[in-house]
Structure formats: C-alpha cells, structure tokens
Amino acid sequence: MELQLALDLVNIPEAKEVVAEVAEFIDIVEIGTPVVINEGLHAVKAIKEAFPHLRVLADLKIMDAGGYEVMKASEAGADIITVLGVSDDSTIKGAVAEALKQGKQVMVDMINVKDIEGRAREIDAFGVDYICVHSGYDHQAEGKNSFEELAAIKRVVKQAKTAVAGGIKMETLPEVIQANPDLVIVGGGITSQADKKATAAQMNELVKQA
Numbered sequence: 109m110e111l112q113l114a115l116d117l118v119n120i121p122e123a124k125e126v127v128a129e130v131a132e133f134i135d136i137v138e139i140g141t142p143v144v145i146n147e148g149l150h151a152v153k154a155i156k157e158a159f160p161h162l163r164v165l166a167d168l169k170i171m172d173a174g175g176y177e178v179m180k181a182s183e184a185g186a187d188i189i190t191v192l193g194v195s196d197d198s199t200i201k202g203a204v205a206e207a208l209k210q211g212k213q214v215m216v217d218m219i220n221v222k223d224i225e226g227r228a229r230e231i232d233a234f235g236v237d238y239i240c241v242h243s244g245y246d247h248q249a250e251g252k253n254s255f256e257e258l259a260a261i262k263r264v265v266k267q268a269k270t271a272v273a274g275g276i277k278m279e280t281l282p283e284v285i286q287a288n289p290d291l292v293i294v295g296g297g298i299t300s301q302a303d304k305k306a307t308a309a310q311m312n313e314l315v316k317q318a
C-alpha cells in the first residue's frame with residue numbers, strides 16, 4: 109500500500125516547503141487541482157525538478173481532450189495524471205493511449221459517478237492504471253466520505269490499482285486501510301497539522317504495515 113500527499117491550498121514555494129518536510133514518508137506527491145488552477149503546470153515542473161525521486165501526480169481532473177492534456181502534463185514532468193470517471197469513454201481512452209506513448213500513468217477519479225460499480229468495471233477494461241473513489245471538498249462539507257465506494261470498486265476492479273481520497277485523517281486511516289486500497293491519498297489530514305512530519309511518519313507506518 110502506498111501514501112500520496114495531496115497539496116491543494118498552497119503556492120509553489122509553500123508546496124516545496126511541505127514536501128521537503130515529509131518527503132521521506134510519502135510515495136507520490138499530488139499537485140492538486142486548485143494549485144494547477146492558480147499556478148499552472150509550472151507547479152508540476154517545479155516539484156518534479158526539486159524532488160526527482162518522488163512520483164508527481166497532476167490532478168488535472170481531465171473532462172475532455174484527454175490525449176492533449178495528458179501530453180501537456182507529461183511534458184511538465186507529471187508521472188500520473190487524473191481524468192474524470194464521468195467523462196466520455198473516448199476521453200479516458202485517449203488519455204490512456206497518450207500516457208502509454210509517454211511512459212506515464214492515468215488515474216481515473218470517480219468523483220460524482222453515480223453507478224460506481226458499473227462505471228468502475230467499464231473503466232477498468234480501458235487499461236487505466238488507478239481507479240480512485242473520492243469525496244470532494246463539497247461532499248466532505250456535507251459529512252460524506254468514500255469508504256463504502258472503496259469496498260464497491262474493490263469488488264469489481266480486476267486490472268487497475270485502487271485508490272481512495274477525501275478527508276482522510278489519522279483517526280479514519282485504520283478504517284480505510286482495512287478496505288485494502290493500493291493507494292491512500294491524504295491532503296488536509298497532513299497539511300493542516302502543526303507537526304506535518306510526525307503525522308506523515310505515523311501514516312506511513314500504518315500504510316506500510318498493511
């Protein structure tokens with residue numbers, strides 16, 4: 109099981125500071141959608157250059173032009189790029205084809221997908237690398253999480269790795285780990301803590317034991 113740190117509410121210098129603090133305890137660093145909106149793909153480039161040993165995920169949440177956007181994120185140094193599960197099949201297939209060409213990986217974010225099992229089964233057949241269930245900020249504000257959805261994709265996904273994101277904290281991490289995803293994604297659960305390094309270290313220990 110691996111741990112991904114999501115950076116959402118920072119600029120490039122702040123992102124570098126946080127990653128420097130926790131780098132030894134994470135496998136993947138995510139340049140979150142708000143960071144890409146504010147800073148562009150420069151943020152991906154800056155983090156990859158500063159931390160070449162870490163895999164960098166560009167959370168573009170691609171909805172259209174899958175091949176082109178995967179190409180641009182790849183040029184910036186992203187190792188993994190996100191595409192939305194609600195997007196057209198052709199968008200996901202285009203993203204996968206381009207990622208294969210570039211030696212990169214595609215993660216499908218299932219945010220707001222209604223038929224999680226059915227869509228995960230379809231998307232798994234497209235050859236994506238990760239399928240991620242995700243409670244976004246707006247869902248989290250309504251007290252929701254994606255833990256049941258994780259169990260649902262675990263039932264049907266045969267080829268892709270499974271991932272879970274959205275509001276995961278130290279207190280909820282054991283429940284998440286029990287469902288046995290391949291990748292756990294944590295943003296605020298680390299970045300909002302006074303001691304980010306200690307929190308990332310504890311989370312890493314739990315994740316690696318699983």
Ligand SMILES: O=C([C@H](O)CO)[C@H](O)[C@H](O)COP(=O)(O)O
Pocket residue numbers: 114115116138140141142167243244245273274275276293294295296297
């Ligand atoms: O993808 C995310 C969200 O939609 C904002 O772009 C976050 O990276 C993801 O939810 C993980 O962050 P936390 O919910 O703070 O753990």
